[in-house]
Amino acid sequence: MKILIVTNMYPSKQKAYAGIFVKNQYNEIKRILPIEDTVDIFFMKRQFTSKLGSILKYFKAFANFVPYLFRRYDIVHLHFFHPLIYLVWLYKKIHPNCKVVVTFHGIDITDKVHANNKKHFQKLAKAVDYTIPVGITLAKMVSEKLKLSIGSILPVGVNNDVFFKEQSIKKSYDFIFIGSFTERKGIDTVIEAIQLLNQRDISFCFCGSGKYKEQLEDLQKSKFNITIKQNQTQPELRKLLNQSRVFILMSRNEGFPTATIESMYCGVPVITSDIPQFREQISEGTNGFIVPLGDAVELSKTIKNIHEIKATEYHKLSEGALNSFKELSLQNVCKQIYNIYKDLLKSA
CATH class of the missing domain: 3.40.50.2000 (Glycogen Phosphorylase B;)
Incomplete structure (x- = not known):
């Protein structure tokens, strides 16, 4: 199994924790994969930019994605539906047998998909094989706005090797x-x-x-x-x-x-x-x-x-x-995600 994770949220020097949950999932999935499976990641780092800078940043990202269009992946997992769904939609057109998974995180569906553009995004969403909203409220929006069925409601997970209660620490x-x-x-x-x-x-x-x-x-x-x-x-x-x-x-x-x-x-x-x-x-x-x-x-x-x-x-x-x-530890969540990948390929 060859997996590609795609995201426009990833940590940078300017925003060290932005999209850290995507990086954590990538590292954990990489850790638990059998030796015959591989996972790659295409990401955009979060940075402070002007409106023009943001536009140029996305143009650069789209150009950087071109080499991936010529690589074969069994699973493409997109974090944040908007705006990189355009890249994933194009990849699916070129590689129709790949399975597309999308994790919806919040603003990508609550704000970016609205009455004026939802019909357009409903067409792009036809490339999606499996949806993972991170919460119940988001799941309703994904269903209503994009007319997609819900695969699993699954938060991103907390790394309990990092976040835990420390004993005998002073409250400052x-x-x-x-x-x-x-x-x-x-x-x-x-x-x-x-x-x-x-x-x-x-x-x-x-x-x-x-x-x-x-x-x-x-x-x-x-x-x-x-x-x-x-x-x-x-x-x-x-x-x-x-x-x-x-x-x-x-x-x-x-x-x-x-x-x-x-x-x-x-x-x-x-x-x-x-x-x-x-x-x-x-x-x-x-x-x-x-x-x-x-x-x-x-x-x-x-x-x-x-x-x-x-x-x-x-x-x-x-x-x-x-x-x-x-139950929402990173380890548990990533095991569920890997099982989703396997089930999608079995049903292909």
Whole structure:
């Protein structure tokens, strides 16, 4: 079996954790493959670019893909439907016997496929043999927008060799945010909640990059207890999670967020926004709390309440987080993906 993984999300120096879950899957699948099977990967690294830079970046990627059109693969596995479906569709035209698998991660179907273009993408989607949405909410969208049947609902998996609870580690931060500093990740809501709280004794760690970095630095100048970390490796993120009491992510749009599950694998409960994707993950009061979307006032109250809870209550939350989603380890997920590949070839 010859496998090609295709993705427009992959880590780079500028964004060390962007698309890291695709890289993790590639490495794990490579590890578990029998000696007679092979896996290659075609990827675009995540970088900060202008609009023109983004266009040129994709033109370059399309040109770089040309040699792959002349190689034979049994399985082509695309991560993120849009925009590289064009490349995979073309590959399928040239190699009609190959099986195409697509993992839908979130914005590639929630935002990029809409009323104005869905008929166009429905035609391209006919090249797809097997769909893997990472969550239930996304599965409904894939079915509705692209008229595709759902193969498996399968999150990307958490590497439990990297993310785990460290024993006897000191808690240095009350709350931690990991992700891009953008409206989509809801960092503006978190910043507003911190300002409303106006408590310098509550400590926050922000890991990521983006346009809201200046506002975080303004909070630092105003003597709020803010730490900013950038370009952290996954082991470094594990250490920071273990040093934190609670994880915050107030996203407006997600697939099946991996950062929240990584947090839980470290025994860190979470606060999230009230969107369907988080409702698939959070058991209120057991492994975390859900706050109305964009509601900085309610978030500030939740932060204050959790900051003041007793040690015994926090321990229950931590244990609840630790016992969540054990089945979603990277190893388990990749075994399922490899079995999907084998079943597709058997049915050919």
